[in-house]
Amino acid sequence: MSIVGQLYLLQTIDLELQRQRDQLERLRAGLGESPELVASRAELLETERLLSRRESQERDLEWDLKNLEDKIKVLEDKLYGGRIGNPKELAGLAQEVEMLKRSKSKIEDSILSCMLELDERRLAFKARKTELEGRERAWAASLLLLRAQVEELEATMAGLRGQRTAVAGGLDAEIVALYDELRQAKGGRAVVRLEHDVCTGCHLGLPSADVQHVRVSAGPVKCHHCGRILYAGP
Ligand SMILES: [Zn+2]
Known part of the structure; x- marks a missing residue:
């Protein structure tokens, strides 16, 4: 194979390596948790926090x-125990018991509504937990798939790197350096085909003397418009 033919092959390998590198980057970006999963977990934590706050309020109410x-029991024992004979004192006690019973009834109402709310919150918590578990399972499955793809890609890239070393090793270091430099400067395409006397890098026509030079020269010949190495081979 001609020198330029080998450079063209080297470039094919380099372009493929770049394509695989981009793909690997995209895959690796997908290895993190999805925003939905992160949001789902935060939602569950918040639901749990509200639930436990309400549970502690309920315990306080039960305590009250x-x-x-x-x-009430102490006062009623006094009221009905027969040890107090003073009607005024008895009336005061009865009034106090009445007042405490009203408070008791209010607390019982609060406990009831608290329990109803707790039932709802527990249901919501359960639903969110189920939803999160589903998302986590889906994520774990996609992670396995992604990891397998990453491994496959890494293996392909290792093979390509081996090919690159072999091809580059068969060329003069100076020529490889020229190619690498051009590749950097020309967006990854240092070697371009010459088709119908036109450079496919810049799409400009070349004089027939230049075309002839490209065809017969043993070393690289550059397009005098864009500076890329011209390849006239198959
Ligand atoms: Zn050109």
Whole structure:
């Protein structure tokens, strides 16, 4: 194979490597958790936080209720125990019991509505948990698939790098350096085909003397419009 033919092959390998590198980057970007999964987890935490706050409020209310019941019992024992004969004192006690019972009834109402709300919150929590678990399973499955794709891609790239080393090793270091420099400067395409006397890098026609020079020269010949190496081979 001619020198330019080998350079053209080197470029084919380099372009393929670049394509695979881009694909690998895209795959690796997908290895992180999706925004939906992150949001789903945050939502569940928030639901759990609200649930436990409400549960602790309910416990406080139960505690208040218990205190009130104890107080009422003490007062009722006094009221009906027969040890107090003073009607005024008895009336005062009865009034106090009445007041405490009203408070008790309010607390019981609050406990009831708290329990209803807790039922709803527990259901919401369960639903969100199920949703999150589903998302986590889907994510784990897609992660496995992605990892397999990454591994496959890495293996292909290792093969390509091996090919590149072999091809570059058969060329003069100076020529490879010229190619690498051009590749950097020309967006990855240092060697372009000459088709119908036109450079496919810049799409400009070349004089027939130049075309002839490209065809017979043993070394690289550059397009005098765009500076790329011209390849007239198959
Ligand atoms: Zn050109």
